[in-house]
Amino acid sequence: MERTNKNHFYRRVIALMIPVLLQNGITNVVNMLDNVMVGRVGTAQMTGVSVASQLIFIFNLTIFGAVSGAGIFGAQFFGSGDTEGLRQTFRFKIIMVSVISLGAGALFYFWGDSFIAMFLRGEGDPALARVAAQSARNYLLIMIISLIPFALVQCWASTLRETGRSALPMAAGLVAMGVNLILNYFLIFGKMGFPQLDESGAAIATVISRVVEIAIVAAGTWATRKKGPFIVGAFRHFRIKLTVVKSVLAKGIPLMLNETLWASALAVLNRYYSTRGLSVVAANNINTTFFNVFSVAFFSFSVSAGIVLGQMLGAGQVQEAKKAAYKMLLLSIGVSVVVGGSYAAISGAVPHFYNTTAEVRSIATGLMLICAAAMPFESLANTEYFIIRSGGQAFITFVFDSGFMWVLCVPVIVLLAKFTGLSIFWLYGIVQLLNVVKCLIGFIVLKSGRWAKKIVN
Numbered sequence: 001m002e003r004t005n006k007n008h009f010y011r012r013v014i015a016l017m018i019p020v021l022l023q024n025g026i027t028n029v030v031n032m033l034d035n036v037m038v039g040r041v042g043t044a045q046m047t048g049v050s051v052a053s054q055l056i057f058i059f060n061l062t063i064f065g066a067v068s069g070a071g072i073f074g075a076q077f078f079g080s081g082d083t084e085g086l087r088q089t090f091r092f093k094i095i096m097v098s099v100i101s102l103g104a105g106a107l108f109y110f111w112g113d114s115f116i117a118m119f120l121r122g123e124g125d126p127a128l129a130r131v132a133a134q135s136a137r138n139y140l141l142i143m144i145i146s147l148i149p150f151a152l153v154q155c156w157a158s159t160l161r162e163t164g165r166s167a168l169p170m171a172a173g174l175v176a177m178g179v180n181l182i183l184n185y186f187l188i189f190g191k192m193g194f195p196q197l198d199e200s201g202a203a204i205a206t207v208i209s210r211v212v213e214i215a216i217v218a219a220g221t222w223a224t225r226k227k228g229p230f231i232v233g234a235f236r237h238f239r240i241k242l243t244v245v246k247s248v249l250a251k252g253i254p255l256m257l258n259e260t261l262w263a264s265a266l267a268v269l270n271r272y273y274s275t276r277g278l279s280v281v282a283a284n285n286i287n288t289t290f291f292n293v294f295s296v297a298f299f300s301f302s303v304s305a306g307i308v309l310g311q312m313l314g315a316g317q318v319q320e321a322k323k324a325a326y327k328m329l330l331l332s333i334g335v336s337v338v339v340g341g342s343y344a345a346i347s348g349a350v351p352h353f354y355n356t357t358a359e360v361r362s363i364a365t366g367l368m369l370i371c372a373a374a375m376p377f378e379s380l381a382n383t384e385y386f387i388i389r390s391g392g393q394a395f396i397t398f399v400f401d402s403g404f405m406w407v408l409c410v411p412v413i414v415l416l417a418k419f420t421g422l423s424i425f426w427l428y429g430i431v432q433l434l435n436v437v438k439c440l441i442g443f444i445v446l447k448s449g450r451w452a453k454k455i456v457n
Contacts, residue, residue, distance in 0.1 A: 012164075012308050013301075013304050013305060013308050013328075014304075015164070016161065016164065016166060016303075016304035016307055016308065017300050017301050017303075017304040018166075019161075019166030019167050019169070019170040020161060020166050020170075020300040020303050020304055021296055021297060021300035021301075022170045022173070022174075024296045024299060024300055024303075025293065025296045025300075026170070026173035026174055026176070026177045027173060028292045028293045028296055029177060029293060030176065030177050030180045030181075030206070030209065031053070031289065031292065032289050032290065032292075032293050033177075033180065033181055033184055034049065034180070034184060034202045034205070034206060035049065035050070035053075035285065035286075035289045036289075036353050036354065037184050037185070037188050037189075037202065038188060038198065038199050038202050039286075039353065039354035039355060039356065040189075040353075040354070040355050041188065041198050041199070041355070042355060042356075043128065043282050043354075043355070043356045043357065043360065044128050044131035044132045044135060045131070045132075045135045045198055045199050046282055046285060046354065046356065047120075047128075047132040047135070047136075047278065047281050047282045047285065048116075048131070048132040048133065048134065048135025048136035048137075048138075048139060048199060049135060049136065049139050049199050049202065049285075050281065050282070050284075050285030050288075051116050051119045051120065051132065051133075051136045051281070052112075052116065052135075052136040052137075052139040052140040052143065053139075053285075054119065054266075054267050054270060055108060055112070055115055055116075055140060055267075056140075056143055057263055057266075057267075058260065058263040058264055058267060059100075059101075059104045059108075059147060060150065060263075061259040061260065061262065061263040062100055062104070062256060062259055062260040062263070063097050063100060063101075063150070063151045063154050064154065064259050065252075065255045065256035065257070065258055065259030065260060066093065066096040066097055066100055066252065066255075066256045066259075067093045067096075067097065067154050067155055067158045068158070068252075068255050068256075068259070068389070069248055069249075069251050069252020069253065069254075069255040069256060069394070070089040070090075070092045070093050070096070070248050070252055071089070071093075071158050071159075071162055072251055072252075072255075072310060072389065072390065072392050073085065073089050073244070073247065073248055073251070073392075074086050074089040074090070074158070074159055074162040075162040075306075075307050075310030075311050075314060075390070076310055076311070076313060076314030076392075076454065077089065077314065078162050078163050078164075078311060078314070079310065079311035079312065079313070079314025079315045080314045080315060083229055083230055085244065086159070086162070086163070086230045087230040087231075087233070087234050088240045088241060088244045089159070089244070089248060090155065090159045090230055090231075090234055091234060091238055091240055092240055092244070092245065092248050092252075093154075093155040093158070093159070094152070094155050094238075095238065096252070096256075097148075097151035097152065097154065097155055098148065098151070100151065101147040101148045101151045102148075104147055105144045105147050108140055108141075108143075108144055109141070109144060112137060112140050112141070113133075113137060116133055116136045116137060116140070117133065118271055119270065119271055119274055119281065120132055120133055120274070120278070120281070125278070128278060129278060132278070132281075135198070135199045138198075138199055138200045138203070139199045139200065139202065139203045142200060142203035142204055142207060143203050143206065143207070145207045146203075146206055146207040146210045149207075149210035149211050149213070149214045150210050152214045152218075153169070153172075153210070153213050153214045153217055156169070156214070156217045156218060156221055157169035157217060159228075159230065160217075160221065160228065161303075161307060162307060162310075163228055163230070165224075165227065165228060168216075168217060168220045168221065168224070169217055171216070171220070172212075172213045172214075172216035172217045172220065173213060175212060175213070175216055176209040176210065176212050176213035176216075177209070179205075179208060179209040179212050180205050180206060180208075180209035183201075183204070183205035183208055183209070184201065184202055184205045186201075186205075187200075187201025187202070187204055187205055188201040188202050188205075189201075250394070251392050251394040252394075253394075254394035254395060254397070254398045255389065255394055255397060255398070257398065257402070258394075258397060258398045258401050258402045259402075260402075261402035261405070261406060262401050262402040262405055265402060265405035265406050265409060265410050266405070268410050268413070268414075269409065269410070269413050269431060270284060272413045272414060272417040272427070273413075273417075273424060273427060273428065275417050276417075276423065276424040276427070277424075279357065279359045279360050279363060280363060280424050282356060282360045282364075283351075283360045283361075283362075283363035283364040283367060283424075284363075284364075284367060286350065286351055286354060286360070286364040286367075286368075287364055287367040287368050287371060290343070290346075290350055290368065291343070291368070291371050294339050294342065294343045295339070295375075295378070295379075297335055297336075297338075297339045298332055298335045298336045298339060298375075298378075298379035298382060298383070299382060301328075301331065301332055301335055301383070302328075302332065302379075302382045302383040302385070302386040303386060305328040305332075305383060305386055305387065305390075306386030306387060306389055306390040307390075308324070309321045309324060309325065309328075309387060309390040309391075310390040310391075312324065313390060313391055313452060313453065313454050314454060316454055318452050318453070318454065321390075321391075321452050322449055322452050325387045325446055325452075326446075328383055328387060329380060329383055329384070329387075329443075329446075332379045332380055332382070332383035333376050333379065333380055335379060336375045336376045336378070336379030336380070337375075337376055339375060339379075340371075340372045340373070340375035340376060341372070343368060343371065343372040343375065344368070344369055344372035344373075346368075347364075347365045347368035347369050347372065348365055350364070350365075350368065351364040351365055363424060366424075366425050367424070367425070367428055370425065370428055370429050370432055371432070373432075374429075374432035374433065374435060377432075377435035377436055377438075377439055378432075378435055380439045380442070381435050381438045381439050381442055384400070384439065384442030384443065384445070384446060385397065385400065385401055385442070387446060387451065388400060388442070388445055388446070388451045390451075391451040391452050391453045392453060393450065393451045393453070396445060396450070396451065400438070400441060400442060400445065404437075404438050404441070408434055408437065409431055409434055412430065412431065412434065413427065413431055416430065
């Protein structure tokens with residue numbers, strides 16, 4: 001019986017993981033295609049898109065945090081069989097992401113130039129920096145249009161995943177990837193009678209693909225409403241029970257702030273890496289782009305683990321969830337070792353996809369090798385985060401994730417960048433090594449068992 005239950009548990013995780021992996025993989029492959037194709041135009045354009053993408057990344061993680069807060073309750077409502085509760089968490093997501101998208105759009109429009117300038121202060125050719133800044137602005141202004149479609153996709157996709165239905169978002173992502181790839185080719189390079197728009201073409205292609213993706217997800221959810229009745233009546237009104245609002249805000253606001261602050265801290269790290277030269281900005285862009293594609297494997301595993309554990313907690317299976325958490329940690333290490341080895345294997349070839357200098361390629365290869373070596377720690381910390389979050393422990397999650405970044409990682413990089421002459425490889429390697437400390441903290445939290453709580457009735 002125990003072996004049967006164990007096999008059932010693994011099947012649940014894998015059944016969720018594969019569609020999540022494919023959907024997130026598609027998203028990151030689309031970003032990679034944008035990056036590589038723009039990189040074929042030139043180093044300045046690639047650097048500009050990289051800088052603008054860091055700002056978009058902060059927005060994306062803020063949206064992720066906003067839907068995740070409600071998603072904790074969504075998974076537990078589904079686990080307890082409460083369709084109305086799930087419907088109300090979906091409404092909450094729609095309202096939150098709409099407000100955030102409008103605010104972020106205004107921020108990028110009016111203050112985008114100031115943000116872009118922060119990342120282009122390293123040593124290098126001033127003319128290159130000017131072209132990079134203009135490319136970043138061109139890309140960012142168009143990408144503002146994509147903010148709301150992207151945010152709405154996250155609302156639908158996260159709710160579908162909480163109910164164990166990940167195939168539809170995956171299919172929509174596949175179609176969006178195809179649209180993006182074709183339009184990238186036409187608009188970046190000016191093929192098939194289209195004008196050559198360089199980085200602006202990449203942004204336009206992404207906007208169109210986002211619109212296609214939300215159209216498919218929304219239409220598909222309604223067409224299969226018998227399988228997901230939460231969508232029936234979801235837009236009839238936007239009333240949400242006060243108890244649900246208070247509960248979701250209590251857990252959701254810290255999670256949203258956590259994602260925003262974590263992404264902001266990462267932007268600060270990249271800003272100080274850039275003090276070692278504009279070549280580092282371009283090289284770090286190559287590394288980050290491909291790391292995001294490869295890290296989808298352990299990220300998707302962690303997301304799926306968190307959802308399954310949330311469903312178990314919602315069903316009152318607290319002790320079972322605690323035992324399952326340790327299995328998740330071991331599996332995450334195994335996944336990351338395979339992924340890290342693969343990442344190291346391609347580190348010498350990937351930089352040659354780009355039309356850039358030998359210096360940029362050499363730095364990119366070095367950063368990729370460091371990332372590959374540190375991947376098991378990154379994966380373990382990521383899995384610990386989603387396990388802790390599944391029980392609604394918002395404050396602990398906040399301290400563990402963004403608190404760690406701002407209290408330890410940011411001060412370390414500031415001190416090293418300002419007061420030492422260490423190369424980018426030392427700066428980057430030391431910051432990556434700090435994940436060992438984070439893993440130990442996460443294990444202590446899991447060992448205490450305080451994270452495992454049922455938070456819905």
